[in-house]
Amino acid sequence: MSAPVEETEKPNIDIDRSVGDFRYDVDYAYDAGVGLTEATIDYICDVKQDPEWVREFRKDGYRKFLEKPMPTHWASHDLDNIVFENIRYYLSQGVTPSRTWDDVPEEMKQTFERLGIPEQERKFLAGVEAQFDSEAAYSNIKAAVGEQGVIFVGSTEGLHKHPEIFRKWFGKVIPSSDNKFSALNSAVFSGGSFIYVPPGVKVKHPLQAYFRINAQNFGQFERTLIIADEGSEVMYMEGCTAPKFETATLHSAVVELVALKGAKIQYVTVQNWSPNVFNLVTKRGLAHEDAEIKWIDCNIGSRLTMKYPGVIMKGRRARGEVISIALASDGQHQDTGAKMIHAADDTTSNVVSKSISIGTGIATYRGLVDIPPHRKGCKNNTECDALLINSHSRTDTYPAIVTRGNQNACQHEASVSKVNAEQIFYMQQRGLSEGEAMSLAVNGFVNDLVREFPMEYSVELKRLIDLEMEGSVG
Amino acid sequence: MSLSIQNLTASIGDQPILKGLNLEIPKGEVHAIMGKNGSGKSTLAKVMAGHPDYTVTGGDVLLDGESLFTLEEPDQRARAGLFLAFQYPMEIPGVTIANFIRAAVQARLPEGEELEATDYYANLYAKMDALKIARTFTSRSVNEGFSGGEKKRCEILQMAMLEPKYCVLDETDSGLDIDALKIVSEGVNAMRSPDRGFLVITHYQRLLDYIVPDKVHVMVDGRIVMTGDKDLALELEAKGYDWVTEDQLATA
Numbered sequence: 001m002s003a004p005v006e007e008t009e010k011p012n013i014d015i016d017r018s019v020g021d022f023r024y025d026v027d028y029a030y031d032a033g034v035g036l037t038e039a040t041i042d043y044i045c046d047v048k049q050d051p052e053w054v055r056e057f058r059k060d061g062y063r064k065f066l067e068k069p070m071p072t073h074w075a076s077h078d079l080d081n082i083v084f085e086n087i088r089y090y091l092s093q094g095v096t097p098s099r100t101w102d103d104v105p106e107e108m109k110q111t112f113e114r115l116g117i118p119e120q121e122r123k124f125l126a127g128v129e130a131q132f133d134s135e136a137a138y139s140n141i142k143a144a145v146g147e148q149g150v151i152f153v154g155s156t157e158g159l160h161k162h163p164e165i166f167r168k169w170f171g172k173v174i175p176s177s178d179n180k181f182s183a184l185n186s187a188v189f190s191g192g193s194f195i196y197v198p199p200g201v202k203v204k205h206p207l208q209a210y211f212r213i214n215a216q217n218f219g220q221f222e223r224t225l226i227i228a229d230e231g232s233e234v235m236y237m238e239g240c241t242a243p244k245f246e247t248a249t250l251h252s253a254v255v256e257l258v259a260l261k262g263a264k265i266q267y268v269t270v271q272n273w274s275p276n277v278f279n280l281v282t283k284r285g286l287a288h289e290d291a292e293i294k295w296i297d298c299n300i301g302s303r304l305t306m307k308y309p310g311v312i313m314k315g316r317r318a319r320g321e322v323i324s325i326a327l328a329s330d331g332q333h334q335d336t337g338a339k340m341i342h343a344a345d346d347t348t349s350n351v352v353s354k355s356i357s358i359g360t361g362i363a364t365y366r367g368l369v370d371i372p373p374h375r376k377g378c379k380n381n382t383e384c385d386a387l388l389i390n391s392h393s394r395t396d397t398y399p400a401i402v403t404r405g406n407q408n409a410c411q412h413e414a415s416v417s418k419v420n421a422e423q424i425f426y427m428q429q430r431g432l433s434e435g436e437a438m439s440l441a442v443n444g445f446v447n448d449l450v451r452e453f454p455m456e457y458s459v460e461l462k463r464l465i466d467l468e469m470e471g472s473v474g
Numbered sequence: 475m476s477l478s479i480q481n482l483t484a485s486i487g488d489q490p491i492l493k494g495l496n497l498e499i500p501k502g503e504v505h506a507i508m509g510k511n512g513s514g515k516s517t518l519a520k521v522m523a524g525h526p527d528y529t530v531t532g533g534d535v536l537l538d539g540e541s542l543f544t545l546e547e548p549d550q551r552a553r554a555g556l557f558l559a560f561q562y563p564m565e566i567p568g569v570t571i572a573n574f575i576r577a578a579v580q581a582r583l584p585e586g587e588e589l590e591a592t593d594y595y596a597n598l599y600a601k602m603d604a605l606k607i608a609r610t611f612t613s614r615s616v617n618e619g620f621s622g623g624e625k626k627r628c629e630i631l632q633m634a635m636l637e638p639k640y641c642v643l644d645e646t647d648s649g650l651d652i653d654a655l656k657i658v659s660e661g662v663n664a665m666r667s668p669d670r671g672f673l674v675i676t677h678y679q680r681l682l683d684y685i686v687p688d689k690v691h692v693m694v695d696g697r698i699v700m701t702g703d704k705d706l707a708l709e710l711e712a713k714g715y716d717w718v719t720e721d722q723l724a725t726a
Binding site: 432446 | 523524525526547548549552553557558560563564565566567568569573574575577578581582615632636
């Protein structure tokens with residue numbers, strides 16, 4: 001076993017100290033220290049008792065991470081501000097932040113209050129408690145779906161206990177070499193979910209990562225793999241609207257979905273990152289014949305989010321859909337979009353994206369629709385609408401639609417609107433404050449998409465928009 | 475108790491629009507302002523409501539003795555009891571009428587008090603029925619894709635739900651056919667009460683056949699130049715606005 005990083009090199013945890021003082025009781029046995037070398041990867045493999053093929057997979061990912069350039073030739077140069085040597089790549093259970101409720105900033109407590117977050121969860125989210133007692137909720141869900149033969153476990157447990165399914169698809173939808181951050185994730189992944197739904201099984205309950213992940217520890221480098229076997233259906237939800245108090249500044253997850261013939265997967269994400277986080281995520285699904293993959297995605301907060309959920313429609317009549325809402329507040333950059341690869345005839349894709357830019361916030365839409373020349377009967381619809389709140393807010397749209405045949409149909413619509421002063425005056429004349437009027441206008445703008453989210457999320461989303469908008473005026 | 479406009483002057487940019495306007499609308503009365511396009515009628519409505527494009531350069535508006543101008547924000551003036559039915563109501567995509575009015579009613583409740591949903595809907599439906607607005611409208615976005623008549627009925631619905639002390643109707647008759655005009659007028663008449671004053675802005679006499687005013691004022695170039703009873707409206711209709719202008723100039 002290779003030695004992990006020396007004790008003396010440890011103290012530089014890269015956190016935003018303006019939001020609170022962090023102290024860690026570092027348990028050496030569960031902490032890889034800062035920086036990334038091959039030794040760090042061996043350390044992670046040893047601690048997690050990874051099988052040999054995973055160790056090789058990680059090392060291969062690490063090499064690709066080193067080889068791949070930072071994608072700053074097309075993406076934000078802010079990426080250059082990530083200091084990889086200062087990042088802690090593995091931190092396991094047993095590490096409890098010694099922080100008390102009194103240390104939590106008043107503003108954050110108020111946000112919890114306004115969002116109606118239960119007492120127990122507040123402490124977890126504020127980083128006062130490292131673990132949130134949701135074991136019971138998770139066990140209930142697990143038991144309920146277990147009766148149907150569904151596997152719903154962590155990715156580590158998945159690769160240990162179900163290698164025959166796991167290995168077949170792991171890293172196949174998103175190869176490590178896809179981009180620098182998918183390579184990094186392949187090298188150091190921990191956490192995330194593994195789900196397998198047997199043929200024909202329609203999972204009644206949405207499976208929630210919230211419970212499962214909280215029952216362990218939040219991972220920075222989550223790796224999720226969901227396989228829906230023929231004719232099955234499953235909905236997965238991750239995240240929550242509450243602001244999560246982050247100690248780590250880089251989050252780089254990889255999510256792979258496989259929908260076999262006639263299967264349906266819906267993947268719902270609602271994330272509200274603290275403003276110091278780089279959220280660089282690769283998400284892609286592979287849809288076989290008659291299968292359907294739908295990404296429903298809401299991105300709020302973070303310093304920079306880059307996320308373009310994709311669907312490769314591999315079988316005939318496969319369908320792909322991305323519904324996304326992005327909210328970029330002051331100083332934030334939401335660079336999001338969708339990738340639709342039509343790799344079979346008669347495939348259909350739909351992309352609906354709405355973004356809101358507040359203050360100096362920047363919302364960028366990047367889309368890729370690819371229909372090769374020999375395909376026929378493929379259809380794509382792309383709609384992207386941007387709403388600007390202040391005169392200095394910014395939005396950019398980069399849609400790339402590559403359709404080379406003449407037997408396919410593509411449709412693209414984009415709009416940019418600004419909250420209009422006359423609208424606000426009208427609403428104020430009815431007695432609503434400027435902030436209330438703004439939030440009503442913004443909620444109205446995203447209303448048709450919010451309805452696509454599960455009920456509890458849509459209620460929280462509305463409250464969250466109210467909160468964000470209150471701060472945007474005055 | 476009145477809405478009292480005292481020597482009001484206001485401008486947009488460097489352009490003076492209101493040039494010393496005096497008007498007193500006691501509670502319980504309906505006053506009409508008539509005048510040509512560009513005489514400043516709509517400006518008066520917007521200035522009172524607090525539209526940010528206009529600057530008040532002098533005078534005052536007292537709502538039951540309290541100066542409106544001490545309340546800076548339009549919403550404060552609205553909650554103090556001033557309602558403006560817009561000539562061109564704004565569309566608010568994605569916000570349903572039910573939610574919009576509910577938010578407005580909620581904004582008038584004391585801090586911490588929640589609107590009772592069942593009572594609210596019972597009240598809303600009753601008022602919609604009276605204005606012959608189909609109940610399916612509750613789930614439509616505010617003014618989006620509405621006909622002219624639907625927009626104006628929706629304005630009156632909001633007015634009825636918010637129960638203001640003083641209502642200013644800015645050319646509510648424009649864009650209405652005769653049936654819609656009757657419905658809107660009935661809605662306004664149903665709200666007439668000793669506790670409420672109305673200022674009806676129009677340039678056609680027709681509306682005043684249905685909403686019969688206690689007083690009619692004629693506005694020319696940012697001032698009230700003539701005041702009379704409802705018959706003044708008929709006289710104006712017969713003789714045209716030029717008659718007022720000449721008459722005004724002759725007596726000035």
